[in-house]
Amino acid sequence: MADHVLTPEEIIKNGSIVFEKTKLMTDNELSYCPGCGHGVAHRLTMEVIDELGLEEKTIGVAPVGCSVLAYEFMNVDMQEAAHGRAPALATGIKRVYPDKTVFTYQGDGDLAAIGTAETLHACNRGENITIIFINNGIYGMTGGQMAPTTLPGMKSSTSPYGRDVHMMGYPLKMTELVAMLPGTVYVTRQAVHTPVLVRKAKKAIRKAFELQQENKGTTFVEIVSNCNSGWKMSPEDANKWLDENMLKYYPLGDIKKP
Amino acid sequence: MEEVKLMKGNEAVAEAAIRAGVDAYFGYPITPQSEVIEYLMMERPYQRTGMVVLQAESELAAINMVYGAAACGKKVMTSSSSPGISLKQEGISYMAGAELPCLIVDVVRGGPGLGTIQPSQADYFQMVKGGGHGDYKLIVLAPSTVQEMADFVDLAFELAFKYRNPAVILSDGVIGQMMEKVVLPPQKTRLTDEEVDEKYGSWATTGKKNGRERNIITSLELKSERQEAHNHHLQAKYKEITNKEVRYEAINTEDADYLIVAYGSSARISQKAIQMAAKKGYKVGLIRPITLWPFPTDIINKLADQVKGILSVEMSAGQMVEDVRLAVNGKVKVEHYGRFGGMVHSPDEVLEALENKIIKG
């Protein structure tokens, strides 16, 4: 029996299913590195849209960055934006379809560098959209360059000796910034590298989409994530580093609640 | 109901947009076209027809709002002037790639850089040849009257949706700022969400309803073979537009000995020059391209067999003249004339140039 490979049928016996593939995730193979937080963040977003019954009225906007192909995985109507412009696209969508559910899914380079103006102004107008912001402190897709959120002293391919804040500026806390704007209604920072945090993050995403249904203003969920490839660590070490370093600078919790 | 009014070109575009049943306008103020958004804000079309009007934080945001709303199958437009159009080029290239219909109005001013706020036609290259990256074409309409500023709104949307391609009204500070009599079209009703879904639900992101597959609007295709195939599809579409959609006006060309090619306000100025030339005994015809892309190549090529010389008149250092020369293909002499950098040539100056460069030259 040592050579016997279990068939799916043998694995999935009646009553043994503890987790099913998320209905609103496509069958396309995820393009993310093993251990990356994007897959979980995608899944949570799609689970919430499914559970809230929003599948038929949701339009999502994908960014430029690692999640540029988010539309390949999220099984709802999707648009692909130019780098940083997702909140502008979402504004255009929501303004012509005020009754639809609109979200953007953006990384830190997209949202906090090239798209800062679009992000701040969409939040300041109080667009009734949900912004999911993945912060892993680095440009993953282009090969590990410094991001606006890269920590002081942190190495990247464009800060090979560590981020020198006198030369390169300080990490930008966009989430705290947008919380100051009267247009935002719910602003929170979450993480997805432990089961407990995943459950909390899902609650936060759910709350954001629920508030969007009430047209109360912009909802903004930051997810502090890892980038084991860009950080040049094993997935396990990356999660540990995230806990010890990222969360000190980017503390978790709700920053603004309705 | 039709209505006769005295309006600026910029106001006529705005009013025509409301009447054409446009769903949304996103823009950012810039001289000499700020009257477009000012007029819309004053008219409150969101009360008249439900049309959305929003002042964006930048031209970049405005064109991307257009992208988002256009990808929903809605009739969406923006307007700007030259430096603002330079900023919008990113979004325009993405929209051409994603095949999104929309209307972009450019009321051209002098450049380069911040340039001047005075009229110019030096955006020919950036609109007709494509100011953004990649192999793409925009359908470019060039109004020469305030009436055409109004009329071309509906035409632009008709073409944009027919071919799923951005369309442009390429105007200038003269046409935008001047007032003329304009007959406004009757009000069209905006499509309901259900009608949009029915007409454009096959491609637009309207929400994945009734078991249809999800729609994706993107200009990205990482596999080069597929990106090349997409480009072939675009080129085939451009060829069809070139074959079917050329528009121009021919004035006094039947027995002309000389020809002027000019569009927009330069065509108006040249028309006066032609009248003055007739008094001096010169038979001069005018071809006024109404579509700058597709360009009226065939008629110019045909007239090159008949005339002794051609003057291309535009308020630039010579941009459209390149297309005129390509059309003529060396058959006769083609010269350029134009004031630029915000200066507007007078009919007298055009006539002088015609005499010096073509008739005597």
Add this chain to the structure above:
Amino acid sequence: MTEELIIAGFGGQGVLSMGKILAYSGIMEDKEVSWMPSYGPEMRGGTANVSVIISDERISSPVLRDFDTAIILNQQSMDKFEKSVHPGGLLLYDPNGIIHPPTRKDINIYTIEGALEASKLKSPKTFNMIVLGAFLKLKPIVKMENVHKGLLKSLPERHHHMIPMNEEAIKVGQEKVKEVQTV
């Protein structure tokens, strides 16, 4: 009939609105019209001008170098546009603030004391209508009934109560226009 004119003066003198009322009056008379302003920041306190064309035929160029009539309301505009009047054409100006009066001998020249008459009417805003009245006396290219309709169309409704005052000013202009020279 085609009348090509330029009205030039300071921003704030009502140059553009005078042109607009004239253009609207032309429309009321079923004529073709064009109104082409100078535009931009120079309008605020600086010089402003507008070319107006009223014609029985389709108007070709809205941009002109020379005009049938120049209505000139400050010295800068006199310096710029005196030379732009066709030989035999009309130059109408308000002598208030004009240090160097026109010197051409080949054009018809008239004056209207617009600023003075407006102050007599205790209504400085009627200045442009007084000048318009003077012009229409010299070149009655539109009927007064159509000027009335033009005023109705070009003024927002909240200003319609000022139309009688404006028409009074037009009459004053028609009475007070003075000949300097005719050719």
